[in-house]
Structures are given as structure tokens and as C-alpha cells.
Amino acid sequence: MIEFRSVRKSYGTTNALVELTCTIPSGATVGLIGPNGSGKTTALRLLTTLIPPTSGDILVDGDSVCTTPAAVRRRIGYMPDTFGVYEAMTATEYLDFYARCGNMPATLRATTIPAILARVGLSDARETAVMSLSRGMAQRLSLGRALLHDPAILVLDEPASGLDPRARIELRMLLHALHNDGKTILISSHILSDLADLCTHLLILEHGKTIRYDTLANLTQVTQHQSIRVELTTAAPNFVAVAAACGYHAQPSSDDPLCYLVHGSTAPVDRAALLQALVAAEVAVFSFAVQESALEQAFLQMTSADQVMKELPHA
Amino acid sequence: MRDINAVLLRELRGRLRTPRSYWLLCGALLLVSSISLLIYSADYASMSGQSTFNGSSGHTVFLALVITALIAVNFIAPIMAAGSIAGERERQTFDLILLTELRPIDIIIGKIAATCAYCMLFVTALTPLMAITFLIGGVDIGELAIMYIIIMSTALLYTSIGVYWSTRTQTAITATGYALATILVLLLILPVVVLVTPELFPDLFSENTNTWMQLMLAIHPYATIIFTQESIRNATIWSMPYNLFGATVVGPAMWLLSVAVSWVWSCLCMVLSILRLTPPTSKGAS
Numbered sequence: 001m002i003e004f005r006s007v008r009k010s011y012g013t014t015n016a017l018v019e020l021t022c023t024i025p026s027g028a029t030v031g032l033i034g035p036n037g038s039g040k041t042t043a044l045r046l047l048t049t050l051i052p053p054t055s056g057d058i059l060v061d062g063d064s065v066c067t068t069p070a071a072v073r074r075r076i077g078y079m080p081d082t083f084g085v086y087e088a089m090t091a092t093e094y095l096d097f098y099a100r101c102g103n104m105p106a107t108l109r110a111t112t113i114p115a116i117l118a119r120v121g122l123s124d125a126r127e128t129a130v131m132s133l134s135r136g137m138a139q140r141l142s143l144g145r146a147l148l149h150d151p152a153i154l155v156l157d158e159p160a161s162g163l164d165p166r167a168r169i170e171l172r173m174l175l176h177a178l179h180n181d182g183k184t185i186l187i188s189s190h191i192l193s194d195l196a197d198l199c200t201h202l203l204i205l206e207h208g209k210t211i212r213y214d215t216l217a218n219l220t221q222v223t224q225h226q227s228i229r230v231e232l233t234t235a236a237p238n239f240v241a242v243a244a245a246c247g248y249h250a251q252p253s254s255d256d257p258l259c260y261l262v263h264g265s266t267a268p269v270d271r272a273a274l275l276q277a278l279v280a281a282e283v284a285v286f287s288f289a290v291q292e293s294a295l296e297q298a299f300l301q302m303t304s305a306d307q308v309m310k311e312l313p314h315a
Numbered sequence: 316m317r318d319i320n321a322v323l324l325r326e327l328r329g330r331l332r333t334p335r336s337y338w339l340l341c342g343a344l345l346l347v348s349s350i351s352l353l354i355y356s357a358d359y360a361s362m363s364g365q366s367t368f369n370g371s372s373g374h375t376v377f378l379a380l381v382i383t384a385l386i387a388v389n390f391i392a393p394i395m396a397a398g399s400i401a402g403e404r405e406r407q408t409f410d411l412i413l414l415t416e417l418r419p420i421d422i423i424i425g426k427i428a429a430t431c432a433y434c435m436l437f438v439t440a441l442t443p444l445m446a447i448t449f450l451i452g453g454v455d456i457g458e459l460a461i462m463y464i465i466i467m468s469t470a471l472l473y474t475s476i477g478v479y480w481s482t483r484t485q486t487a488i489t490a491t492g493y494a495l496a497t498i499l500v501l502l503l504i505l506p507v508v509v510l511v512t513p514e515l516f517p518d519l520f521s522e523n524t525n526t527w528m529q530l531m532l533a534i535h536p537y538a539t540i541i542f543t544q545e546s547i548r549n550a551t552i553w554s555m556p557y558n559l560f561g562a563t564v565v566g567p568a569m570w571l572l573s574v575a576v577s578w579v580w581s582c583l584c585m586v587l588s589i590l591r592l593t594p595p596t597s598k599g600a601s
Contacts, residue, residue: 049594050410069594073414084408086325088332100321101415145411 001026002047002153002184007056009042015208016042019056022203022213024186026061026152029179031195031216032188033299034205040188041081043205044155047186048078060153077146081158083138085130091117091141092126098145112148120144120174136167143174154178156187160194172197192299196220204299228262228271229253233284242281246274258286321417322425326399327432336433343387344440347380351444354379373451378544380448381462384441385469385536388434392470393498395433396477397490399426400592404485419592423585426481427474434470438463458547461570462540468577469536473498475584482591505535526557529569534580539573546570 002024009017017039024030032040045051047058049069057064063071086094092113099109117123120140125133133141139159146154159175160168168191175198179185189195195202202219204211212219230250232239239260243250248264264270271288278285330336358372400422403409412422448454473494480493509531532538546555546568557566567575 048410048414050413052594074416076414078411078414080407080410082407084403084406084411086329086406086408088329089325093328097321097325098411098415100318100324101412101417103318103416106318 001059001061002186003059004043005057005059007043007046007053007058009039009046009051009208010054017046017205018208018210020205020210021056022210024184024201026184027179027182028200029175029185029187029198030201030203031199032186032203032205033190033192033195034211037207038205039208040205041157042208043203044078044157044186044188047072048076048155049073050078074149075151076153076155077149077151079139079142079146079154079156079159081161083135083142085138087131089130090127091122091130091133094130094141095145095148099148102149104148116144116147119147121170134167136163136170139163139167139171140174143171147178151183153184153186156185158188158190160189160191168194228264228274228288228290230260230262230278230285231256231287232258232260233286234258236281236283238281239278239283242277242283243274246270246277248274320421320425320428322412322422323428323432326425326429330395330429330433339391340437340440343391343437347383347387347441348444350383351376351380351447371453373448373453376451377445377448377454377458377462378540380441380444381466381540382537384438385466385540387437388466388470389473389498389502390495391437392430392434392473393477393494394491396426396430396474397481397494398487399430399478400481400588401484401487401490402481405487413592413594419589422592423478423482423588426478427471427581427585430474430477431467431470434474435467438466438470457552461543461547461552464574465536465539465543465570468574471581472534472577472584475581475588479584479588479591482588501534502537506532506538526559529557530572533569533572533576536573539569542569 004020004022004024007017007020008015020039020043032043034040042051046053046065047060049065049072052066057066058072059065060072060075063075065072086097089097095113095116096109099113104112114123114126117126120143122137122140122144125137130138130141143154143156143159146156156175160171163171172194175185175187179198179200185198187195187198196216199216201213201215203213204219228248230239235258240250243260243262243264246264247270248262250260250262253259253261262274264274271290275285275288278288354376355372358375400409403412445454445459476497477490477494480497481487481490484490484493509528513527529542532542546552551568553568553571554565555568556563566572
């Protein structure tokens with residue numbers, strides 16, 4: 001279990017993180033989301049003991065990052081947002097170096113490293129130079145390094161950043177497997193659809209402040225009955241009025257004049273009634289669907305929308 | 316059996332697997348051998364009436380080799396060491412090392428040992444050239460050993476200075492600049508200070524000038540080599556007289572003093588470097 005207790009981190013007069021308090025149960029996969037500069041990386045670096053909190057404390061299974069940081073580090077595997085490489089090193093040597101740094105005995109290294117390479121799907125690349133690995137393979141190798149000492153907690157900072165779709169899917173599958181193994185995972189990402197697939201909990205940060213910390217189910221439930229996307233084949237001036245008559249609030253989409261976002265109940269009966277009314281009013285409905293990513297809606301509602309639109313190229 | 320220091324192993328492998336190391340080693344050896352050849356030729360040309368070299372010629376070539384090797388070490392050690400920690404920061408691998416079980420002392424010793432090992436490789440590669448001076452004559456094994464010790468102590472000191480600056484800066488180029496500037500001060504500014512100080516304070520240094528100069532120049536490897544040559548000529552390898560406040564006392568030879576001073580300063584730089592890597596005390600959890 002990880003407990004953030006009124007954690008604050010300041011750099012001079014700038015508050016990078018303000019009074020973060022939350023409890024992360026063992027085995028949870030927690031997504032940290034928020035615009036750039038919201039404090040995600042600061043929170044992760046505090047947890048990994050790379051930087052000390054200005055005030056407050058973080059307890060990892062009872063060990064404090066302030067008083068027993070070495071014990072905390074042993075429980076954590078950290079994967080930073082960048083993959084630092086050493087020249088002239090193969091994937092096996094890369095893992096061997098970090099295993100040696102972790103005082104892993106030679107006999108254990110001989111069995112652990114091939115197992116880790118197999119786990120992250122890099123057995124065939126074991127003798128490949130690290131510098132020549134693709135971005136996706138490098139990220140998996142980095143994850144393998146974080147897993148070397150079999151930590152109970154994985155801290156992943158933007159793991160999917162810069163990955164192609166295939167590599168993202170592979171990484172997601174790998175993280176699913178690790179979650180099923182009982183690892184507690186903290187993951188920061190801008191790719192909300194990935195977080196929606198992976199996470200059990202979400203911590204939403206903005207300007208260093210906690211906007212919301214809850215289970216994914218609770219967070220998405222808030223928005224589940226609010227947003228339906230309706231696409232038309234021809235313009236329908238009476239659309240807003242028909243929707244209003246059914247108890248819905250409709251607004252044209254900013255990017256498509258033939259598309260409306262309809263807020264209101266998404267209960268099947270209510271949706272059916274709305275669709276029936278639209279058809280009866282001779283509105284040419286092309287598609288009618290609940291917004292695919294409720295998480296994106298939740299995020300947009302809970303953070304400053306203008307800032308979010310700048311920060312969410314994948315949303 | 317305890318594993319070899321992981322940082323040392325990685326640094327050595329990383330360095331020796333790149334062509335850069337071979338080119339650096341080849342270039343330094345080419346420089347040293349070219350200079351020794353020049354000295355050799357000049358000495359040969361100056362012996363108009365003699366048909367063969369004598370011991371003096373061998374000693375001249377030997378000294379030229381030692382001085383040139385020292386010049387090479389003056390550059391190799393700080394430049395390589397300056398990239399050690401700052402290079403980790405640039406490669407963004409520094410955080411990952413800090414999160415391992417390695418203690419700051421393990422990291423610093425690994426970095427220093429790796430650079431010193433490379434310098435030792437260079438000095439060892441000079442052995443065939445040194446062997447020529449034996450064939451010519453004028454050099455004994457004791458003198459050779461002393462010169463090797465002075466060179467390696469200098470390598471240790473300059474490496475420690477390089478690593479210290481590397482812990483203080485974010486980029487290798489900045490660390491290299493600071494390290495070379497520090498060494499420049501030690502090699503060029505210090506002798507000027509030593510020479511000027513007795514002139515400024517004649518009353519204080521009237522009887523002790525030579526001794527104070529020796530003590531202050533103990534950190535200067537070139538001065539040490541010059542003073543040591545004098546000791547070897549006088550057959551006093553281990554000790555020498557010091558004139559302190561009117562009394563003559565026998566103390567360690569200049570080269571021993573120099574080695575001791577180098578080690579003390581190296582240890583100081585190591586301690587400061589280790590402190591730089593030690594995580595700051597948390598202000599939280601009040």
C-alpha cells in the first residue's frame with residue numbers, strides 16, 4: 001500500500017505539488033493524468049526517493065521515503081520517460097549491469113536476466129546492441145530493467161510516449177500481465193485511452209493540485225449519462241429543439257457542423273426515446289453513440305478545458 | 316567472491332569498445348614516440364665527436380618520455396573523468412544508477428578507478444619505449460618505478476578533480492572546462508606564486524626559500540620530477556634535508572611528499588564528490 005500524506009514539493013516559490021493525499025491499495029493500477037506541469041513526474045520522483053518532499057511523507061508498505069528511502073527503493077521499479085543508453089552494450093549486458101548494481105549474485109543473474117528478457121519479449125534481441133533497438137523494444141528493455149529485482153511496485157513515467165500503435169499495444173499487454181501478477185503500478189500518461197484500458201484508479205492533477213482521486217469506475221460513471229455523439233447526413237435546424245423535448249441538451253460539435261454532442265441520460269430507454277423522436281422529426285441520423293472515451297470526458301470536465309486541448313494531442 | 320565494481324566494469328567496457336579509445340591511445344603513443352625520436356635525433360646530432368650514445372643520452376630520452384607521458388596524462392585524466400557523472404546526467408542514466416543498491420562511494424570509486432585504469436593502460440603501453448632507454452643506459456629500475464608512481468599519482472589527482480567537477484555540473488563539456496582550468500591553475504599559476512612569494516616577503520623566506528618552494532610545489536608533478544632528479548643524482552631516493560626556520564631536518568624525498576600530497580587532495584576530492592551524490596536530507600516527515 002502506498003500512502004501519500006499531505007505531500008508538498010516546492011522549488012523556491014513555485015509549488016510543483018500541493019498537499020497530495022491519497023492511499024493506493026496493493027495491486028492497483030493508478031493512472032496519473034494532468035496537463036504538462038501538473039505535478040505528475042514530481043509525484044513519481046518523490047515516490048522513487050529521487051527528490052525529497054518539502055513537507056509531508058510517502059509511506060510504501062510502512063517505509064517512509066524520508067526516513068528509510070533505501071527500503072522504499074527496494075520495493076520500487078522505476079521506468080523514466082526517457083531511455084538512457086550506454087554505448088556499446090547489448091540488451092543482456094544492459095540488464096547485467098543493473099543487476100550487478102543491485103548486488104544480484106552471479107548465479108541469480110544467470111537465470112534472472114534470460115527470464116526477464118523472455119518476459120518482455122526480447123529473447124531474440126538479447127545480443128542486440130541497446131543503441132540499435134527500436135523505441136518500443138527499448139521501452140520494453142527499460143521495463144525489464146525495472147523488473148530485475150522483482151519489485152512489488154512499478155512506477156512508469158510516460159511509458160507509451162513516442163511509441164507506434166503496435167508497440168503501444170504490446171506494452172499495454174505487458175502491463176496487463178504485470179497487473180494480473182499482483183504488481184502495484186503507477187503510470188503517468190497523456191494517452192487517456194491507454195489509461196482507461198489499464199487503470200483501476202485515476203489521480204487527476206492540475207497545477208500541482210489534486211483535482212480528483214478515485215476508481216476508474218466511479219470517475220467514468222460521472223460522465224456516463226451525459227454525452228452522446230450524433231452525426232447527421234444533412235443539416236437539421238430542429239435538432240436542438242427535438243433533443244430538448246426529450247430532456248437532452250444538445251450542442252453542435254466545434255469541428256463538424258453535422259455532428260452534435262448531446263448531454264443527458266444514456267440509459268437505453270432514454271436513448272431509444274431520443275432516437276425515435278429524432279427519426280420522427282425527420283432528422284437524418286447517420287450515427288448515434290455514447291462517447292467512446294468516458295475518461296476523456298471526465299478529464300475535460302475536471303480540468304481547464306483550454307489547457308487540456310493544448311496538452312492532449314491524442315485525445 | 317565479491318563482484319568487481321559494476322560501474323568500473325561498465326566504464327572500462329564502454330570505453331574500450333569504442334574506436335575513440337583506440338584512437339586516443341594511438342595518438343598519445345604516437346606523440347610520445349615522436350617526441351622521444353626528436354630528442355634522440357637531436358642528442359645524436361649534438362654528439363659531433365662521439366660515435367655512440369652514452370648514459371646521459373639514455374637519461375635525456377627517458378626524461379623526455381616521462382615528461383611527455385605526464386603531459387598526456389594531464390589531458391587524458393581530467394577530460395575522461397569530467398564526463399563520468401555529467402555524462403550520466405546527459406545520457407539520462409544518472410537517476411537509474413542512484414536508484415540501485417550502489418552507494419555514492421561505489422559510484423565515485425568506480426568512475427575514478429576506470430579513468431586511472433585507462434591512464435595505467437597508456438603508461439604501460441609506453442614500456443617498450445622506456446625499454447630503449449635501458450638499452451642505451453643511464454636509467455635504473457628504481458628511477459623508472461618512481462617516475463611511474465609520480466605519473467599514476469598525478470593521474471589519480473587529476474581524475475579526482477575531473478570527477479569532482481563532473482558531480483557539480485550538468486554537462487561534460489562544462490565539467491571538462493572547470494577541470495582543465497583547475498589543473499591549469501595548479502600547473503601554471505602555482506609556480507608563479509611560489510616564485511613571487513619569497514620576493515614579496517623576503518624576511519619570512521630568507522633562510523627557507525628552497526624548502527618552502529619544495530613543499531609548495533609538491534603538488535606540481537613537473538617540479539617533483541625535476542627535484543627528484545636532483546635527489547637521484549645525490550643518491551638520496553627516500554629522504555632529503557629540509558631547512559626549516561634555521562634548522563636542518565631530514566624528511567621524506569620530494570617525490571614521496573608529492574605522492575602523499577596527491578593522495579590527500581585526491582581523497583578530499585573523492586569525499587566532496589561522494590557528498591555531492593548523497594541524496595539531500597528530506598525536509599518532509601516532520
